[in-house]
Amino acid sequence: MISFWEKESFMQYHLIVIGSGIVGLSTAIEYKEKYPNKRVLILEKGILPSGASTKNAGFACFGSLTEICDDLENYSEEFVLQTVQKRYNGLQRLRQRVGDKNMDFYAYGGYELICKEQLFYLNQLHEVNDLLSPIFHQKVFLERGFKTPRFGFDDHQVKELLYNPLEGQIHTGKMMTALLKIARSKDIEILTGIEVKQLNEESKNVLITTDKKLEFKAEQVAVCVNAFASKLLPQYKIQPGRGQVVITKPIQNLPIEGTYHYDRGYYYFRNVGDRLLIGGGRHLAYEAETTTEFATTTQITQPINELLKEVILPGVDFEIEQEWSGIMGFGDKKEPIIEKLSDKIAVGIRMGGMGIAIGSEVGHELSNLI
Incomplete structure (x- = not known):
């Protein structure tokens, strides 16, 4: 039961954004910058942002060589180029908004480890670099030559190493803290723990009905819940994908710096300082990992540990300090959905x-739709 005063002051807004991840915060911030006098509210079901925004590995990347090669098998060159461009634009927009220092952005560069069975991808190296030249105006993927002494990788498994000077890493907790601070500085209201x-x-x-028996009203609504969209809007067939991540305790003289695929x-x-963070392995159990349940499983973490011991850190003593998971959103097309469901409801998922x-680019485009 709410009072007249509460109904007048807390339940009616010009825009309500559902989801306080990167997309939701970016959408709200850009809308408020255009319409500073309008009331904006963000509703978040978790106490902290749910999904993947604060649970990912913190890669500031736009695609590895092998990923882009695989995409070229399934999509046109124009689509692949547009996809990379959107990712790069989003990273630049995020860096400009948050500031590199505020999210520990380090441009260490990125690497891709190529095993014997994947050496054929190198045949497309020049083709892919030429394709990406209109965006970056330089070679993106460079053959470094595999140097076991420097990195310590198992040379029975790793046969080549590619280097991408444009890739970086961030601290996603600091990134989200900074985005939340920006949102609040613009008088954007944020309520957590409300689904x-x-x-x-x-x-x-x-009319927005919640699990707390509270009803909000807004002239416009932006749905930014990514992997959880199908629960609220069943017409969108979004497939959740759980990503499991582990991080080690500090490792003395860790030889690894940068991001690696x-x-x-x-x-x-x-690396996260002198710790090593590793995630992935979802392909080992696609069906089991198509879930919105936050959990880690030995079916995934055990192969990750074996990869650490046998390939990445052979002969190095390490201990796992923490495990966690995040939920990503996928679909039948490799592009985000940014559209108006109606005159009053728009989605960015x-x-x-x-x-x-x-995320920042999707928020930018979504705010322009509203």
């Missing part, structure tokens, strides 16, 4: 595991 259960369009507003990007690892790269 939206239903949207009903009325003549002038959208392995086995066509199915595994990814990086299906990040395809690239939320850091494209």
